[in-house]
Amino acid sequence: MAGNQKAKAKMEQAKGKAKETIGRAVGNERMEAEGRAGQSKGDARQAKEKTKDTFKH
Template sequence: MTASEKAKAKTEQAAGKVKEAAGSTVGNERMTAEGRAEQVKGDARQAKEKIKDAGQH
């Protein structure tokens, strides 16, 4: 996993968690859903990079 892609994945996951928590706190379902979506996007990016790494070894 390249360092920049790994950082992007972690950033998306963290931002998603914050947005999900904020949305949940204020009762904003859209913000909560957007936060979950960002987390999923980060998870997908991380999985893609892990597959790339596995193919190189």
Template sequence: MSTEDKAGNTADKVKGKIKEAAGKAVGNERLQAEGKADQVKGDAKQAVEKAKDAFKD
């Protein structure tokens, strides 16, 4: 997994956590859901990259 991919995946997760926290703070359920979705997206991308690395070896 390249450093650029790791940074992008981490950015998705962090962005999601921020959105989720902001949604909780203002009582916005949609923003909370978007935040959770961003976190899942980051985790999924990271899993795909790890799988690609496993097949390269």
């Protein structure tokens, strides 16, 4: 299950980055902000998984 969560974190980060880039390209500040929020969510999920891995070993 941890692998699934790690993949989900990477996917959220990638989608957020893409959304931020598209928002910046078209001048849509809301889309850009949503993209940054998605990246942050993915970063938080990844940090949580890393913490869990640390305590497993």
